[in-house]
Amino acid sequence: MTRRGFRFWLRRNDEHVAGRGTFVEPHTLEVVSATGTRRVTAERFLIAVGSRPRVPGNLAVDGIRIVTSDHIERVPELPRRLAIVGAGIVGCEYATIFAHLGQTQVELFDRQPRILPFEDADVSAVVAARFAQIGVHVHREAKIETVTVVGDEVEVTWNDHAGELHRQRYDRVLVATGRAPSTANLGLERAGVTLDKGGGVAATDTRTAAPHVWAAGDVTPDLMLANLAELEARHAIEDMYGLEPPPIIHEAQPAIYFLSPEVGAVGLDEQKARAQHIDYRAAVVHNALNRRNLAMRATDGFVKLLARRDGRLLGLRVVGPQAGTCIQGVALMIGQGLTLDAIERCVHPHPAVTEGVLEAARLLLGKSLFKPDAMPGLCHIIEG
Template identity: 25%
Template sequence: MTYDYDILFLGGGLNYAGAVTAAKAGLRTALVEKKMEHLGGTCLHNGCIPSKMYLQAAETVRASKKSHFSGSIRLDLAKLDEEKESMLSMATGAITRQCSDVELIKGEGVLIAPYTVRVDTRTVTAEKIVIGTGSHPFIPEGIVYDGDAVISSDEVLGMQELPEKIAVYGSGAIGLEMAAFFAAAGVETELIWRHDTLLKKAHPMISNQLKKQFEKLGVTLLPEHSIKTAQKREQGVHIVFEDGKEHSVPKLLVATGRRSNTDVIQTNEIEIGKRGIETDVHFETTLADHYAVGDCNGKIQLAHAARAEVLYVVRRILGKKPDTVMMDSVVKFIHTLPCSYAYVGKTRSQLQDEGIHYHESSVPLNGLPYPHIHDADLGMMAVYSDEENFIVGAELFAPQAEELIAIVAMAIAGEMDADLAKRTILAHPTFSESLEKCFLHL
């Protein structure tokens, strides 16, 4: 069979990184995306990039309230949105230029048969197909989403003005980050979630400290509240909880997770599971030569994981025999203010659930001058090693935890034991020196 392309990428999120690599290697490459202005995906346009920009702005507002500052500032959301759009336009342009050797096909792509994709009225074929169609916000049954009073993560980063009050439903990454943003920006904020604790699987001390941090930000916490129905009415969003109690808020952000986009699969030769498109460790689906990467395979919904997956797939297709992507080694984090939560490798709860004997070294940041300067008195760090004292994981709660965790990620990738880690002398005064203390106590 003669194919139109050597490789075709369905979806233009982090899939584009694989397309660029394939094209540079000489493969006839195509990428199908329904909105070319959205090239780069959810993370870039209405996810992790703009959310961090917003959190940085809110942190300035929060920090300005310290007693050694006089006066007050208010976040102009319309101007921030304008700046965000300018940044995203620049980034999208840069990605488009990187794809100069890739044929970009605009349209709704659907996999209708092996090696065959229909894009609107056009049909194209490829010897290899990489599916990277991302995910969409999940709205629980009973909640009437209207994109105005009841919004999702798709709308929250496009708002033109701060609301007087907002309720955030969900305690995952999006819910926690947006609750921190609104509260730090001066908005009356409620956080509603179904469980009794925050970050239920995190180190218990970190869960407790995160709760205290939200209380310090002024967030009203409503644990063990499951929304049965929510709908816009004249007086605002009317909420009925599972226990029958009623509640009203001007605006409700539904942050109850995201679901894999699998509707593009219209052949039964590719199996779809509860979390997304089923793949093996090489991200190959149940149909040979067809791969699924990123959010759509339901493994880890993180942009850097998607990038690692698609680059692994392309390198393997090119015959380069790359090392298998170790999903436990992917850094995961939630950016809250002023401390963020980050972890890599095995967490304490995972080690306990799997019955693995481990050593724990934890260091609270309370009482240390440098963390105090950065309002990180609630912070803490925990590092874990196995029976042979090899570093196997860490959980950090500190400002810029997502950056600090890289030290541990590299220690795990390099199969470093505690004795070797103890030889590392980290700078003072920094947050990293608390990691040094963790290593010394293993």
């Protein structure tokens, strides 16, 4: 729902109280606005205040030259040179956008040895290779020292992986070092709500420590995704009115990274499976074996499917065009605890990018016509 649609819905159904709210008692909010202060009392509350950009202490965001994702889409002109601090989803997506607009030289900085460090290295490698092709320069293991506005430019100094100091000027600097829950100054402790060490509202299936308070979206420790926020909000409202919704299956949460190439993700990847000490197997099928990808002349990327030894599905990563369309079926299957056989028995459309998922399942079942020994570099099985 758009903001305009939400405001229209509010006019038809409920009272909209605009302002900054703070709990003063367990069931009472004090709301301060431009027109004054008032108190609002209710039996139940839903905390859905979202998140804010997380900014390192040595970076002074001014919203003009040094910006976050809250500001970048309002800059008056395309920068000739753009520095992006942070190579997570937000940083990499904006690097993709500005590089494809064709008027901006983009440089991406991160302290980690590779971009998208929360994903497996093979996913990062494909995106990084594409960045090199479209002119995005990645500074790996870079430690930002200072970011200073100098006239109409921003001067950035940083140390590289060898400790050598560098200095460069840019038109804009985008700080994309993550987001943090917007829980400050809400008085949540007065309502009996507890926070986790990251400042998010501690909640299980949207229920907080206070029986009359629920939480949804970025304010919780869960993944900060719009589709999950909507699901949690619906769950919270149904729960607070006694409709007994089923538990939220976080293991089946799908996500799309709007990069070049696109990345679709659901469930566990290899590094998360190893961290949880799960005995897994994975199959990788490169897009060069998929006829739809060949027809589109878009063979960069791959499909990687993870399953337990007994065949139960764990996760899927798809890198390439239409990656986001490949993950929903597997998300449903993970949520239902299904196995590789469920994918193999499902008739897939042809030619389609989703056939890569089918062939990955067949590889793990020993039924694929693709043979890793005969096709080195195009398909293989990983024993976790």
